[in-house]
Amino acid sequence: MDPRLQRLQLQTRRHFFRHSTAGLGSIALSSLMAGEASAARDAGDPLSAQKPHHAAKAKRVIYLHMTGSPPNLDLFDYKPELVGRDDQNCPDEFLKGREFAFTSGVPKLLGSPRKWDRYGKAGMWMSDAIPNFHGVADDMCMVHSMHTDQFNHAPAELLVYTGSPRSGRPSMGSWVTYGLGSENENLPGFVVLISSGVQPNGGKNSFGSGFLPSVYQGVQCRSKGDPVLYSSNPPGMNREMRRMTLDALSDLNHLQAAEMGHPETLTRISQYELAFRMQTAVPDVMDISQESQKTLDDYGATPGGSSLANNCLLARRLVESGVRFVQLFDWGWDFHGTNKGNGITDGLTQKCRTMDQPIAALIKDLKQRGLYEDTLIVWGGEFGRTPFREGRTAKSKILGRDHFPDAFTMWMAGGGTKSGFEYGASDELGFSVAEKPVHVHDLQATILHLLGFDHEKLTYRFQGRDYRLTDVHGKIIHDLIA
Numbered sequence: 001m002d003p004r005l006q007r008l009q010l011q012t013r014r015h016f017f018r019h020s021t022a023g024l025g026s027i028a029l030s031s032l033m034a035g036e037a038s039a040a041r042d043a044g045d046p047l048s049a050q051k052p053h054h055a056a057k058a059k060r061v062i063y064l065h066m067t068g069s070p071p072n073l074d075l076f077d078y079k080p081e082l083v084g085r086d087d088q089n090c091p092d093e094f095l096k097g098r099e100f101a102f103t104s105g106v107p108k109l110l111g112s113p114r115k116w117d118r119y120g121k122a123g124m125w126m127s128d129a130i131p132n133f134h135g136v137a138d139d140m141c142m143v144h145s146m147h148t149d150q151f152n153h154a155p156a157e158l159l160v161y162t163g164s165p166r167s168g169r170p171s172m173g174s175w176v177t178y179g180l181g182s183e184n185e186n187l188p189g190f191v192v193l194i195s196s197g198v199q200p201n202g203g204k205n206s207f208g209s210g211f212l213p214s215v216y217q218g219v220q221c222r223s224k225g226d227p228v229l230y231s232s233n234p235p236g237m238n239r240e241m242r243r244m245t246l247d248a249l250s251d252l253n254h255l256q257a258a259e260m261g262h263p264e265t266l267t268r269i270s271q272y273e274l275a276f277r278m279q280t281a282v283p284d285v286m287d288i289s290q291e292s293q294k295t296l297d298d299y300g301a302t303p304g305g306s307s308l309a310n311n312c313l314l315a316r317r318l319v320e321s322g323v324r325f326v327q328l329f330d331w332g333w334d335f336h337g338t339n340k341g342n343g344i345t346d347g348l349t350q351k352c353r354t355m356d357q358p359i360a361a362l363i364k365d366l367k368q369r370g371l372y373e374d375t376l377i378v379w380g381g382e383f384g385r386t387p388f389r390e391g392r393t394a395k396s397k398i399l400g401r402d403h404f405p406d407a408f409t410m411w412m413a414g415g416g417t418k419s420g421f422e423y424g425a426s427d428e429l430g431f432s433v434a435e436k437p438v439h440v441h442d443l444q445a446t447i448l449h450l451l452g453f454d455h456e457k458l459t460y461r462f463q464g465r466d467y468r469l470t471d472v473h474g475k476i477i478h479d480l481i482a
Contacts, residue, residue, distance in 0.1 A: 045185075046181075046213060046215045046216075047177065047181045047182040047185070047188075047189050047215060048181050048182075049180065049181040049182065049183055050179060050180050050181045051452075052179065052180060052451060052452025052453050053452055053453050053454045053457060053458075054452050054453075054454070055452060056374075056416075056450065056451050056452030057374070057415060057416025057450050057452075057481070057482070058374055058375065058376035058414070058415030058416050058450040058451050058452075059183075059324075059374040059375070059451075060183075060319045060323070060324050060325065060326075060374070060375050060376070061173075061176065061324070061325045061326070061375070061376045061377075061378065061415070061447070061451070062315045062316075062319060062326045062328070062362070062375060062376070062377050062378070063172070063173070063325070063326070063327050063328065063377075063378045064312075064328050064330070064359060064377065064378065064379045064380075065157075065160075065200065065327065065328065065329050065330070065380065065381065065382075066330055066333040066355070066379070066380065066381045067153075067157070067196075067198070067200050067201060067329050067330060067331045067332070067333060067334075067381070067382075068153065068201070068331065068332060068333035068334030068335070068381065069153075069156075069333055069334065069381030069382050069383050069384065069385065069403070069408070070333045070335070070381055070385075071335045071344050071348065071384075071385040071401050072384050072385065072408045072409040072430075073110075073112055073384075073385060073387060073401070073430050074112045074113075074114050074127055074129060074344045074348060074385075074401075075114075075126070075127055075129055075130055075352075075409070076124075076125070076126060076127075076142060076144070076409045076411070077125075077144055077408075077409050077426060077430060078112070078116045078125035078127070079111070079112070079387070079426075079428065079429060079430050081428040081429060082109060082110075082111045082112070082387055082428070082429050082430060083111030083112060084111065085109050085111065085429070086109060086110065086111030087108050087109065087110075087111075088108065088109050089106045089107075089108065089109070090106060090107045090108065090109050090387075090388050092106075094387075094429065094431045095107075098406075099151075100386065100391070100402055100403075100404075105391075107386075107388035107389055107391060107394070108388055108389045108394060109387060109388050109389075109429070110386075110387065110388050110389045110399060110401065112127065112344070113344065113345055113399065114127035114128055114129055114344070114348075115127065115128040116128070117134075119133075119134040119135075119137040120134075120137030120138040120140075120420050121138055121420055122137065122138065122420040122421065122422065124137045124140065124142060124420070124422060129348050129349055129352045129356075130352050130355075130356040131356065132356040132357045132359075132360035132361075133356045133359075133360055135360060136360045136363045136364070136413075137420060138419055138420040139363050139367075139372075139413045139414070139419050139420070140411045140412075140413050140419070140420065140421075141411060141412045141413060141417035141418050141419065141421045141423070141480055142409065142411045142421065142422045142423065143409065143410050143411065143412075143423050143424055143438050143443075143477075143480070144407075144409050144422060144423065144424045144425050144426055145407065145423065145424025145425060145426065145433040145434075145435060145436050145437050145438050146380070146384070146407070146408045146409065146410050146424075146433075146438050146439075146440070146443070147405060147406055147407055147408070147433055147437055147438070147439055147440075148160070148382070148383050148405045148408075148439070148440045149165070149405065149440075150165050150382070150383065150405060151383060151403045151404065151405045152403065153201035153202075153334070153382060153403075154201045154202050154203075156201075156382035156383045156403075156405065157200060157201045157202040157206055157382040158202040158205060158206060159382075159440055160172075160380075160382050160440055160443075161173075161202065161206045161207070162202075162205065162206075162210065162469070163441065163444060163468075163469045163470055163471050163473075164471065167202070167203075167205040167208075168205070168210055168211070169210045169211075169467070170208070170209050170210035170211065170212040170216070170460070170467075170469070171205070171206060171207050171208055171209070171210070171217075171218065172325070172444065172447070172469060173190040173192075173207055173218050173324075173325035173327050174190060174207075174208070174209040174210065174212050174216040174217055174218070175212075175216075175448075175458060175468075175469045176189075176190070176324060176325045176448075176451060177189035177190045177216045177324050177325055178212050178213075178216045178458075178460070179451075179453055179458050180324055180451065180452075181324070182322060182323065182324050183322030183323075183324065184321050184322030184323065187282065187285065187318070187321055187322060187323050188218075188219040188323065189216070189323065189324040189325065190207070190216065190217070190218045190219065190323075190324065190325045190326075190327070191218065191219055191220075191221055191318050191323050191325070191326050191327070192207045192218040192219065192220045192221070192326075192327045192328075192329070193220075193221060193222075193311040193314055193315065193326065193327070193328050193329070194220065194311075194328075194329045194330075194331075195306065195307055195308040195310075195311050195328070195329070195330045195331070196308070196330055196331035196332045197306075197331065198331035198332075199329075199331075200329040200331075201382070204220075206329070207220070207327055211460065211462040211463075211467070212460055218325075218327055221282065221286060221314070222306070285314075285317050285318060285321050286314060286317075287303075288301055288303050288310060288313050288314065288317070289303040289304075291313065295313070295365070296313070298361040298364070298365070299312055299313045299357070299358045299361045299362070299365075300354075300357045300358055300361075301313045301358070307354065308328070308330045308354055308355055308358055309354065309357070309358035311328050311330075311358075312328070312358035312359060312361065312362045313358070313361075313362075313365075315328060315362065316362055316365050316366060316369075316371075319366075319371060319375055320369065320371060330354075330355065332351055333351065333381055335347065335348060335385060335400050335401055336390045336392065336393065336400040336401070336402065337390055337393045337396065337398040337399050337400020337401075338390070338392055338393060338398075338400060342398070342400070343393075343398040343399045343400055344399050344400065344401065345399060347398075359379065362377070363377065363413055363414070366414065372413075372414045373414060373415075373416075374414075374415060374416075375414050375415055376412060376413075376414055376415025376416070376417070376447065376450055376451070377412060377413040377414050377415065378410070378411075378412050378447065379410060379411050379412070379413075380408075380409075380410030380411070381408070381410075383403055383404060383405045383408055384404040384405070384406070384407055384408025384409070385401035385402065385403070385404050385408070386401045386402040386403070386404045387401075387404075387429050387430040387431055388401075388402075389401070390402045406431065406432055406433070407426040407427075407430060407431065407432055407433050410443070412480070415450050416450045416481055416482055417450070417480055417481060417482060418479075418480060418481065418482045419482070421480070423436060423438070423477070423479055423480055424436035424437065424438060436479075438477055439473070439474070441470045441471070441473035441474035441475075442474055442475050442476070442477055443477075444469050444470050444474055445470050445474035445475055445476050445477075446476050446477045446480055446481070448469065448470075449476045449481070450481065455468060455469065455470045455474055455476070456468065456470075
């Protein structure tokens with residue numbers, strides 16, 4: 001280096017930090033290596049497969065998020081007492097100490113107008129809104145005692161996926177790929193698929209990497225058009241020229257990595273190389289036209305379209321190809337009843353028609369292909385819905401429910417969970433958890449345990465302390481595990 005330039009660099013704070021043993025780059029690098037899961041990771045491949053803390057029951061996750069939160073009292077949590085007291089004033093003892101977003105005065109109880117019956121060997125109650133789920137009841141591990149701290153969409157969704165209602169923390173998929181890496185070097189470890197045309201309530205923070213290296217963030221793929229935006233070669237550049245360009249960039253980045261010791265430089269190298277490999281691997285795995293007509297019909301999928309059905313089929317293709325965490329977001333489950341046809345009668349029927357067929361098909365397809373036992377499927381929203389009518393539609397013929405954090409239902413399947421099993425319960429009107437409460441942090445701890453992690457040890461050092469998905473909370477619900 002030119003001595004004059006070197007003297008100039010020595011005059012800057014940046015140069016001091018860069019070359020000091022206590023510099024920011026050294027701190028960041030030590031942080032990267034602090035987590036147990038990454039201690040033996042090849043620095044040149046941050047997505048290389050890693051061993052978990054203990055023997056895992058699940059190797060991969062398909063998380064199905066119904067954005068807006070489905071009305072659990074009209075799908076899975078049958079309350080005959082609530083039905084019998086439909087349109088009565090809500091008892092005062094159920095309202096004390098609670099706040100509701102759109103309710104003033106004394107709300108009217110809302111018993112489910114759906115038809116209900118028991119299904120499967122366990123006799124699970126389900127409504128007529130989800131007919132295809134009736135046939136997979138014996139595969140479900142139902143949790144009726146979920147509760148959360150948040151009642152607005154974005155904070156509640158962020159709490160589910162990042163462990164915090166505020167943006168900036170790594171998402172669940174990022175934690176899992178940070179801990180386990182990927183099983184396919186040509187595909188991302190964490191893929192996101194979005195249907196119904198709207199991003200999740202938490203935005204990209206719901207699948208972001210937060211303070212983890214950015215290589216662990218979710219890669220959003222599309223079922224229509226180019227699978228990954230900006231991954232194609234620009235006009236005038238062929239694959240050979242792209243390879244030469246990346247080789248030159250790699251040389252420069254390795255020089256910078258040797259000089260600065262910053263983990264994000266290694267991440268950049270890895271991302272460029274992954275993007276190059278993805279150019280051929282992703283279009284192939286995202287091409288559902290390769291599937292048989294029977295498979296397409298089972299899912300209700302249409303090649304070239306964009307739908308939850310297509311995304312469920314893509315999720316199977318992705319996990320079959322070694323992707324570790326597949327996150328599906330489906331917009332349109334915010335059943336206030338404030339829009340015509342969006343109530344819990346016809347509106348719910350129409351929305352469920354696009355959802356329960358492909359998800360039931362996904363369960364059956366995974367079983368047929370031998371992937372079900374070690375693939376964890378999770379279904380749910382960010383909170384529940386009220387046992388009474390949403391205030392703004394109190395005098396409307398359209399029935400809707402407000403946000404409700406205190407009691408709701410989620411379910412899991414495969415991946416080492418119990419089959420045909422129900423856990424916990426809400427009270428007779430669906431206001432509070434009556435038995436075996438499960439907080440969002442408990443669900444996170446249980447998911448990580450199924451993947452082979454001690455949720456207290458899967459950590460990353462940031463700003464002077466060790467962070468984890470469950471933060472300082474969470475307990476494993478062992479009763480859910482087979």
